Amino acid sequence: MPQQDKPVWFITGCSTGFGREIARHVLGLGYRAVVTARDPSQVEDLAAGHDGRALVLKLDVTRPEEVAASVKAAEAEFGSIDVLVNNAGIGYFAAVEESDEAEIRRMVEVNFWGLAAMTQAVLPGMRARRRGHIVNISSLGGIRASPGVGFYNATKFAVEGLSEALAQEVAPLGIKVTLIEPSGFRTDWAGRSANEVSRVIEDYSETAGARWRQIRARSGRQPGDPVRAAAAIVQVVESPEPPLRLLLGKAAVAGAHGKLEALRRDFEAWAKVSEAADFPDA
Numbered sequence: 001m002p003q004q005d006k007p008v009w010f011i012t013g014c015s016t017g018f019g020r021e022i023a024r025h026v027l028g029l030g031y032r033a034v035v036t037a038r039d040p041s042q043v044e045d046l047a048a049g050h051d052g053r054a055l056v057l058k059l060d061v062t063r064p065e066e067v068a069a070s071v072k073a074a075e076a077e078f079g080s081i082d083v084l085v086n087n088a089g090i091g092y093f094a095a096v097e098e099s100d101e102a103e104i105r106r107m108v109e110v111n112f113w114g115l116a117a118m119t120q121a122v123l124p125g126m127r128a129r130r131r132g133h134i135v136n137i138s139s140l141g142g143i144r145a146s147p148g149v150g151f152y153n154a155t156k157f158a159v160e161g162l163s164e165a166l167a168q169e170v171a172p173l174g175i176k177v178t179l180i181e182p183s184g185f186r187t188d189w190a191g192r193s194a195n196e197v198s199r200v201i202e203d204y205s206e207t208a209g210a211r212w213r214q215i216r217a218r219s220g221r222q223p224g225d226p227v228r229a230a231a232a233i234v235q236v237v238e239s240p241e242p243p244l245r246l247l248l249g250k251a252a253v254a255g256a257h258g259k260l261e262a263l264r265r266d267f268e269a270w271a272k273v274s275e276a277a278d279f280p281d282a
Helices: 017-028 064-078 101-129 150-173 202-218 226-238 250-269 271-275
Strands: 008-011 032-037 054-058 083-086 091-093 132-137 175-182 194-196 245-248
Touching (some): 008 017, 017 032, 017 226, 054 064, 083 101, 091 202, 101 132, 101 150, 101 175, 132 150, 132 226, 150 175, 226 245, 245 250, 250 271
Parallel strands (some): 008 032, 008 083, 091 194, 175 245
16 A cells, blocks of 8 residues: 555554554554654654654644644645544542542543544544544543542543544544543553542542552553554454444453443333333323
């Protein structure tokens, strides 16, 4: 395939974790890639040896001017953006009551509003070309919530809802949407990329506190392999019929099925009460 015909991937948050491994993988396959980070010096090594196929850009997804400028620069360099990977994201560990509003808002700005801004910025070009694929990195935490990460769960639940609606809007236009839902992977999500509560309430020590201590303790020892995850994501994008949702990791598969069973139990146990809420003749 001539270089000009190879798909162009635009990946946010490439300094560590999934973003870094996805960028490395697609460039290794000979694709063109826009490799972005808040500090471009942290990703310049990814572009080395890929002259003409890798474009390194400074991008903070919470800055509208940088979002617009990066999309414009990518389209000027390569002519199109074929795959957008909304990977940039951060975590925050705290019980709901303990959580600091400034930390919550910062996380929502990155995890949700930054993703939404990037999506809106690439859609005009994808619509014009009647093709494209938007890959949103969600989480098992976007399907089922856990104590200690409630506001993080809220950002990922929001990404799930936005993506599900978007998929229905853009399907007739030739544009695909996929949610990636990992369980624990050896990225920096539970390390440098996540802040934690500074105002501890002892009553939550055995619920929220226990959960985030467990997450921190496993950081760097999670079963998930980001390299294999990157290959799985590329496999989905290259599929003629990609799924709306891709679980990654055995714990993600087990956890998602557990949520389905919990939903089914509640729905079935309360079905008569639920249905009786309609007008009798409805």
